[in-house]
Amino acid sequence: MYNIGIDVGGTNLAAGIVDEKLHLTAVKSRKTDREADTEGLVRAMTELACDLLAESGISSSKVHSLGLGVPGTANRETGYLEYANNLPNCVGNLCRGLEESLGKKVYFDNDANAAAWGEYLACDNPPDSFLMVTLGTGIGGGIILNRKLWRGINYAAGEMGHMTIRYDGEMCSCGRRGCLEMYASGEALIRQGRRSMEKNRDSILWKLCEGALPCLNGKIICEGARRKDAASMQVMEEYTAYLGEGLVDMINIFQPEVLCIGGGVGNSPDILMPLLEKYVAPRIYSRDSARNTQLKPAVLGNDAGIIGAAMLYACEE
Ligand SMILES: [Zn+2]
Structure with missing residues (x-):
């Protein structure tokens, strides 16, 4: 199985397909529209994920989930991006719209947390702390x-x-x-x-x-x-x-x-x-x-x- 990760930055949206061994098998990015509202950002991420799958030749049925790293406070209970000083118009529910448009479970977290989690899993023997x-x-x-x-x-x-x-x-x-x-x-x-x-x-x-x-x-x-x-x-x-x-x-x-x-x-x-x-x-x-x-x-x-x-x-x- 594969998982898709999207790193939502103030400059770029960068998406990749990651296999079970943490290898990045395909990547694609586009400029972040900083004027876009929540719906616009969800639409841009949906298009990016669909283009990435089409170009990589990996079937959507082989994708387990999608994860977002966002530059702000990510309330995982509600799916809301609550505060993002680089993307103030995108505060709102990012997860629900993506789940509906892609038919996959969406996980999200702050971008620094996501990066830390990636480095943690990349350790030979991930430690307790x-x-x-x-x-x-x-x-x-x-x-x-x-x-x-x-x-x-x-x-x-x-x-x-x-x-x-x-x-x-x-x-x-x-x-x-x-x-x-x-x-x-x-x-x-x-x-x-x-x-x-x-x-x-x-x-x-x-x-x-x-x-x-x-x-x-x-x-x-x-x-x-x-x-x-x-x-x-x-x-x-x-x-x-x-x-x-x-x-x-x-x-x-x-x-x-x-x-x-x-x-x-x-x-x-x-x-x-x-x-x-x-x-x-x-x-x-x-x-x-x-x-x-x-x-x-x-x-x-x-x-x-x-x-x-x-x-x-x-x-x-
Ligand atoms: Zn300070």
């Missing part, structure tokens, strides 16, 4: 306890990016100051890198960016560190100190078996992971315990959201 932190424009997160997604009483759990690491720090979009996301997201790393470039005209980062500050990204900063550029290494050390402070808090609260790091910065694990291990290990409360949390880079990359969404049914069974 697992946290995922995704370092992108912001910081997303997902919590898996006792082999199930932990969603909180209102489906809004797992916002690890909005824990405060500096009470008088930078203003965050959530209305508070000093959130982890302001210091340890992929965007924050780029800001820190640009500040360093302005101070260090001899840094190799200028050459790697071909002289253009706006071209800087996390991958380039990691490449600078890989080449032992002093400015790049200092940026990465400061960045991992901020991120590490957040991870130590998460470990102290949950003591999970695995803490998985994903997102753009996580794509350079050879640079990021040793720095993080060095920062985190001596600071966790349980540093003298025989067993401690394993830090692990994500493995599914950008496909985590689709694969996790497709497999959401497995969180219910």
